[in-house]
Amino acid sequence: MTTIAEALRRFPLPRLEARMLLMFACPGLSHVRIVGHPEEELDAGALARFDALAARRVNGEPLAYLIGEREFYGRDFRVGPAVLIPRPETEHLVEAALSRQGGESARVVDLGCGSGAIAITLALEAPLWQVSAVDLSAEALKLARANAERLGAAVTFCEGSWYRALPPAERYDLIVSNPPYIAVQDRHLEQGDVRFEPRMALTDGDDGLSCLREIAAGAVERLLPGGWLMLEHGFDQGSAVRTLLLHQGLQAVETLPDLAGLDRVTLGRAAK
Template structure:
């Protein structure tokens, strides 16, 4: 679309074709104005560079590109996270696994492992909330690790990052009180991969290119070697996978196996305790 230089902020905001929240986000990003300034400076005319920048941002969104990638950030657990095509966009549902992990960390010398950290959302949120925690985060993608490290630094979170395909980079004797993961769990060929924001996100972080449970099986199988007795394994999974994940945990000898619902009432996280 064309946005004429000299049009006022208020007029442009009213004319943009997206929903009101997205219009505001992109207008703020293009102009550098805050949400409050959009109101207090509504009669301010857009400069030529601002108009061109906004037109480009709107065109990208109309083509389906996620807002978070367009503006380069997303809020998660009250923190700002840098995001881009190398990582999944942190979603509110994943805040559930952070809350569950925090509830299960011991008061003294807590240790947490975040597997497949992506943007670092889980690890950074935990480390920011519990600065006394020893937090380790793994990812196989160097690009994702670079994003996660930047997010840890920006949020003042102390996290140890390791390049690793699941448990490969961990010493055999390293153990944790909680292992948390939001691994690839969409089955290959699932229609959702061709819809919405998922079209733009890294496919390897979304699907295991199999039945959607292969990464979850690997994590469940390897976790007992890296959990203290009574330690917790917490796994985010698909909307229809809770029963299957509970079965994996029970078969591996975990106790107190259960699932927790996300904001939409869907069983989104399942977990259990490593036998004492």
């Protein structure tokens, strides 16, 4: 028989990752038991499940996909290969939306919602908001709907491409999006977790700005007077995205940094 301590040493993984995979492979096994009783023996089935998961992680498969969830804004979201894994940087987009729009009633849409992390978080943090979410992928929307139901969020989901998925006459106080913004030739597409994530959620197949251009170009027709457009983008795209928003006549355009001080979210406001 193999003990907890021995199992955790079987693969060259960070300690926390190995423990998370072991807990996932062994339902009922807690972090406290792992730390407090490393001599405890594992049954053959649990060990086999752990070995299979750990081997996949060593080969680069994202931990979030292996255990099926990722924390975002203090909540656990189910994820899978059909959606981008929520990242802490995207919390800046949520915080910008909440701080500028306030808690009063508002019509809000998230373009390219993936797992639903942004839209669901906004709906839960601002319960007076009417939140809609759009995605081109039916698989992504299935997962997003499941997350909304599990977390108790009232979100209306629409399948389609950007604004074309929405009712033609609908206008919004707030449009948010974390669209594909990695240039197709960017070497980061072949590194780390990104290798396993859906390519259409990462890159526009072009210069990294085409989706941002399309969203910016359609925003004025879809924003209510004084409404905000807020876009997440790459660390080196702040200047380009500000130009896009200014070209569309948006006001109060600015770029907000992430915790590393890198450009992360650019926003602008429609004329009142």
